[in-house]
Amino acid sequence: MIKxxxxxxxxxxxxxxxxxxxxxxxxxxxxxxxVGAAVGLxxxxxxxxxxPWILVSSVGVLVLWMFQYTAPSPEHQIDLEKCIALPLDxxxxxxxxxxxxxxxxxxxxxxxxxxxxxIGGSIGLAGxxxxxxxxxxxxxxxxxxxxxxxxxxxxxxxxxxxxxxxxRGLAGVVIFVAVYFAVIANGDVTQLKLDQYLAWTPFGxxxxxxxxxxxxxxxxxxxxxxxxxxxxxxxxxxxxxxxxRELSEISVSASAASKSSSAQLLVPPLRFxxxxxxxxxxxxxxxRDSRMVMVLTTMLILITGxxxxxVISEGGMHWVAAYLVIMxxxxxxxxxxYNGPANNTVMVTPTxxxxxLKAETMVFGVLSMLLAAVYLLAxxxxxxxxxxxxxxxxxxxxGVVCSMMIxxxxxxxxxxxxxxxxxxxxxxxSGQNSNAFIxxxxxxxxxxxxIGPGFGLMLYAVNNDALGxxxxxALLSVVMSAVGYVVGTNVASKKADSSMPEIxxxxxxxx
Numbered sequence: 322m323i324k325x326x327x328x329x330x331x332x333x334x335x336x337x338x339x340x341x342x343x344x345x346x347x348x349x350x351x352x353x354x355x356v357g358a359a360v361g362l363x364x365x366x367x368x369x370x371x372x373p374w375i376l377v378s379s380v381g382v383l384v385l386w387m388f389q390y391t392a393p394s395p396e397h398q399i400d401l402e403k404c405i406a407l408p409l410d411x412x413x414x415x416x417x418x419x420x421x422x423x424x425x426x427x428x429x430x431x432x433x434x435x436x437x438x439x440i441g442g443s444i445g446l447a448g449x450x451x452x453x454x455x456x457x458x459x460x461x462x463x464x465x466x467x468x469x470x471x472x473x474x475x476x477x478x479x480x481x482x483x484x485x486x487x488x489r490g491l492a493g494v495v496i497f498v499a500v501y502f503a504v505i506a507n508g509d510v511t512q513l514k515l516d517q518y519l520a521w522t523p524f525g526x527x528x529x530x531x532x533x534x535x536x537x538x539x540x541x542x543x544x545x546x547x548x549x550x551x552x553x554x555x556x557x558x559x560x561x562x563x564x565x566r567e568l569s570e571i572s573v574s575a576s577a578a579s580k581s582s583s584a585q586l587l588v589p590p591l592r593f594x595x596x597x598x599x600x601x602x603x604x605x606x607x608x609r610d611s612r613m614v615m616v617l618t619t620m621l622i623l624i625t626g627x628x629x630x631x632v633i634s635e636g637g638m639h640w641v642a643a644y645l646v647i648m649x650x651x652x653x654x655x656x657x658x659y660n661g662p663a664n665n666t667v668m669v670t671p672t673x674x675x676x677x678l679k680a681e682t683m684v685f686g687v688l689s690m691l692l693a694a695v696y697l698l699a700x701x702x703x704x705x706x707x708x709x710x711x712x713x714x715x716x717x718x719x720g721v722v723c724s725m726m727i728x729x730x731x732x733x734x735x736x737x738x739x740x741x742x743x744x745x746x747x748x749x750x751s752g753q754n755s756n757a758f759i760x761x762x763x764x765x766x767x768x769x770x771x772i773g774p775g776f777g778l779m780l781y782a783v784n785n786d787a788l789g790x791x792x793x794x795a796l797l798s799v800v801m802s803a804v805g806y807v808v809g810t811n812v813a814s815k816k817a818d819s820s821m822p823e824i825x826x827x828x829x830x831x832x
Contacts, residue, residue, distance in 0.1 A: 322410075326399060326417035330424065333398035343758035344395055348426040355430035356437065363441025372445045374456065374531055379524035381434055382467045385427065387500070389471045390478065390493035395750060396425040397475065401567045411564035415557075418564065422472045435464045442531075449535065455542070456531040462549050463527035469556040470523065476563025487611045494619050498626045520545055523552040595672050599680035607684070610742050612659065612751075616652050617688075620645060624696065632703055639700065643713050646689065646696050647720030647772075651764035653685040654731040655757075657817075658739045658828045665825070674821040675814030678729055682810075686725040693717050708791075712779040715795050716772055719802035723768040726809035731760050733813040736824050741831040750832045771801045 338345050359381075366372045388394075399421055401409075422428050439460045446452045478489055519525035520532065529545035588604050591597035607613045624642045631639025656678065657664055667677050697714050704710045737756035740749045751757065778794025781787070817824065 322413045323417040323420065326414060327420055327424070330398050330421045334396055334425075337396065337398065341395075341754050343755045346758075348396070351426045352430040352433060356433045359434035359437040363437045366438060366441035367444035369445070372442065374442055375519050375525040375528045377438055377442075378460070378463050378528040379519040379522070381431070381438070382463060382470070382524045383500070385431060385467050386470055386474060387493070387497050388427070389474045391490075391497050393475065393749070394425050394427050396427075397421065401476075401564070402479075405568055409568055411561055411568060415561055415564060418472050418476070418560065419469055422468050422475075427471075428468060431464060431467060435460050446531070446535075452531055452534050455534055455546075456528065459527040459529075459531055459546075459549070462553060463525075466523060466527060466549070466553045466556055469553065469560055473556050473560040473563055476560060476567050479563075479567055487614055490615050491618055491622075494622055498622055502626055502630045521548065523556070526552055595670075596676055596680050599667070599672075599677050600684060603681045603684040610659070612739070612742060612744075612749075613652075617649075620649055620652065621692075624692070628696070628699065639703065640713065642696065643700075643717050644720075646693050646717055647724055647768055648764060649689040649692055650682070650685040650721055650724035650728050651731075651767075652728075653682060654728045654760050654764055655735075655737060655739065656681045656728070656732040657736045657824050658732075658751075660828070661739065661741065661831055662829050664821075664828065668821060668825065674817040674824075678732060678814060678817045679810065682725055682729045682732070685728060686721065689721045689724070690718075693721055708783045709780075712776065712783060712791075712794075715779065715798055716776045719775070719798040720768050720772045722802045722806050723771045724764075726806045726813075727763060727767045729813040730809050731763060733816040733820075733824070735760055735763075736828050738828050738830055738832045744831075771805050772798050775799075775801065 338348070362377045362380075366374065366377060399418070423432070439457050442456050442460070443453045446456060478493075520529035526545050526549035529549070530542040533539070533542035533545060587593060587597055588601040591601050607617070624645045627642040627645065628639045631637060631641070653659075664677075667674070697710075697717060700713065701710050735756050737751075737754050737760070739751040775794045775796075775798030778797060779791050780794075782789075782791030782794060
């Protein structure tokens with residue numbers, strides 16, 4: 322059984338790398354960066370005055386689990402839902418599912434990081450043979466807990482209804498953002514004495530016996546060692562529970578549409594025409610599409626987190642939220658791909674694909690403008706509507722317009738298939754192709770050439786009291802964003818009208 326599952330994983334993994342070259346970049350970069358960070362921490366463990374044994378191990382486990390929850394690895398190819406008709410015993414396949422996690426790039430990186438930190442920590446403990454043995458054994462237990470926990474997270478999150486999976490995904494995002502800002506707010510971890518708290522959690526319990534032995538407290542060392550083994554046993558049991566659920570129930574797909582009469586009406590005050598119908602359909606469907614709910618809600622959480630943290634800490638991070646607001650329309654940068662087979666419902670009508678493209682792009686633009694208005698109002702209250710606020714306001718509004726154009730252009734020129742609505746986050750393979758990678762890069766930096774020059778002029782004018790340059794920078798931003806929107810949208814519309822059959826052939830099947 323183990324050999325068959327590992328063979329299937331390896332075969333499908335090779336096919337994935339051949340078909341999706343962008344995944345190969347991830348396979349190379351993840352171990353590279355992870356080992357680089359581990360080497361740096363290894364030197365701290367080896368030669369630092371106060372070696373943070375527990376903290377280093379805890380960071381590794383936490384990062385691995387958080388990435389598994391919020392950004393599952395695309396390398397995992399074993400979908401147990403497709404094997405639901407086979408007489409598989411969860412207990413027999415449990416070791417294989419753990420090994421599947423180990424032979425991916427993240428598992429390989431975890432192995433290398435464990436070896437590096439074990440060497441670094443052992444050097445730091447030179448002269449204390451018992452502590453070295455306990456530390457190395459602790460690294461082994463910590464690694465086992467991390468890998469088994471990773472497999473358990475995958476199986477537990479993959480099961481259940483669409484709504485429950487969406488809520489679990491959003492909960493993971495909230496936890497990730499909270500941890501991220503907590504770390505930033507407390508950069509000097511020595512003041513927090515995190516070790517004394519992490520020693521009793523699944524993240525650091527396996528390494529805690531080493532620290533307690535060095536401090537001369539064998540009783541606490543024994544208790545923490547037993548606790549670490551208990552955490553490993555719990556992870557092992559949770560994995561079995563998740564496998565049983567995954568092999569006994571089929572994932573619930575998108576929920577049925579509402580049968581109420583209001584669901585059949587246009588969103589007011591839209592007019593009863595093709596454009597209004599398409600725009601209304603997109604607005605209503607956004608809240609039913611778990612993919613869009615996850616993406617848009619995650620952006621809102623990040624924007625709120627950066628803004629609130631920036632205001633509280635007075636570190637300026639609330640200004641960074643402006644760029645996230647600008648990027649909001651690009652969340653619809655693959656409209657035809659998100660529609661998938663449903664594009665056919667528009668193609669069989671006398672409606673131009675360009676009209677569909679403009680209507681669906683407009684939805685993201687309108688929502689982004691509303692978000693921009695709320696953000697700029699809150700920012701103005703905090704910053705007293707000063708000159709810098711005015712610069713940001715002009716840049717954000719122009720940036721949202723530019724992002725709408727980029728979204729339309731990418732939808733027409735760079736479509737790619739996505740997973741069907743309701744797909745579990747752990748099984749979503751929407752981003753496993755080169756087109757998705759290209760879109761992410763363009764969305765990230767595409768607005769800079771259009772709004773960057775005007776923003777630079779306005780900022781320079783504010784710092785040098787040059788009113789004329791400030792007005793010129795504002796006009797430059799407005800003109801470039803307006804021209805870019807008109808030209809880019811028209812080009813994208815012509816592409817959609819002339820190449821819709823080719824576009825449909827690329828996105829008509831879910832992945």
